[in-house]
Amino acid sequence: MSSEELYLDEIPDLIIEGDIKGTRTLAAKALEAGVDAQVLITRYLVPAMEEVGRLFECGEYFVSEMLVSARAAGGILELAEPYLAQGEHKATGVVVTGTVKGDMHDIGKNIVNMMLRGSGFQVVDLGTDVGPAKYIQAIREHNPDIIGMSALLTTTMNVMGEIIQAVSNEGMRNQVKILVGGAPITQAFADAVGADGYAPDAAASVRLARRLIEEKKSS
Ligand code: B1M
Numbered sequence: 001m002s003s004e005e006l007y008l009d010e011i012p013d014l015i016i017e018g019d020i021k022g023t024r025t026l027a028a029k030a031l032e033a034g035v036d037a038q039v040l041i042t043r044y045l046v047p048a049m050e051e052v053g054r055l056f057e058c059g060e061y062f063v064s065e066m067l068v069s070a071r072a073a074g075g076i077l078e079l080a081e082p083y084l085a086q087g088e089h090k091a092t093g094v095v096v097t098g099t100v101k102g103d104m105h106d107i108g109k110n111i112v113n114m115m116l117r118g119s120g121f122q123v124v125d126l127g128t129d130v131g132p133a134k135y136i137q138a139i140r141e142h143n144p145d146i147i148g149m150s151a152l153l154t155t156t157m158n159v160m161g162e163i164i165q166a167v168s169n170e171g172m173r174n175q176v177k178i179l180v181g182g183a184p185i186t187q188a189f190a191d192a193v194g195a196d197g198y199a200p201d202a203a204a205s206v207r208l209a210r211r212l213i214e215e216k217k218s219s
Pocket of ligand 1: 046049050051052053054056063064066070102105106107108109111112147149152153154155179180182183200202203205
């Protein structure tokens with residue numbers, strides 16, 4: 001095993017242990033050594049956060065530990081962003097994204113945003129805890145091709161339906177394509193709330209966003 005693989009394999013443990021500084025040091029070393037930012041995220045960060053979730057679920061971790069691990073993961077995203085932004089730059093479309101009302105989880109949304117930006121999309125990030133009014137205002141202000149919603153809680157995923165309903169009530173539904181994602185979301189749920197597409201991960205979000213733009217152009 002190469003020395004690169006050895007230190008990369010330490011990254012998930014550092015995230016799980018909530019070692020913010022250690023995670024940052026190794027992630028910076030990896031990126032400087034030419035490790036692909038997308039690989040760093042999908043192969044090391046995402047599985048580590050799944051393990052943090054498992055530890056929380058079985059009572060070994062409390063919210064405070066989840067939060068510190070999230071900060072360690074956030075450090076990787078901060079470092080990875082400029083590397084991902086070196087992707088294509090032809091204007092692909094405008095996407096407004098947010099995590100829905102009542103939900104503070106933003107790591108997944110931030111990864112999706114970074115990959116979309118790296119693929120040439122202009123992304124307007126509304127942040128977390130975003131309800132219908134803020135989406136409506138953002139559609140008026142930014143005239144996006146797509147609005148994207150993320151939810152990580154089974155208690156907040158239904159807000160997606162409320163937002164889509166509000167967009168329809170405002171007469172804006174034909175103006176935008178709607179993309180949804182997040183751990184509890186499924187294709188069946190996306191269909192039920194009337195979204196145009198569901199993406200299980202960030203790479204799929206980029207493919208889907210491209211397809212939705214094509215559909216929008218030809219409609
Ligand atoms: Co929370 N939390 N959390 N948490 N947390 C989960 C989601 C949970 C599954 C943990 C568990 O029990 N196993 C559980 C939800 C259970 C449920 O709803 N059934 C849970 C809970 C219960 C809670 C609290 C209620 C805990 C409490 O207070 N008692 C609380 C709620 C706070 C709130 O939001 N109102 C809470 C709080 C937190 C922290 C603040 C401590 C922290 C979040 C910090 C932050 O995000 N800045 C946190 C964390 C870190 C987690 C886990 C451990 C990790 C989430 C994560 O970042 N995953 C999570 C366990 C888990 O997910 N297994 C858990 C990594 C990320 C890359 O994946 O977000 O799925 P994900 O994103 C993926 C895809 O889903 C997709 O692409 C991404 C990249 O591949 N995707 C999209 C996501 N959004 C998309 C949007 C798209 C397209 C694709 O289009 C727009």
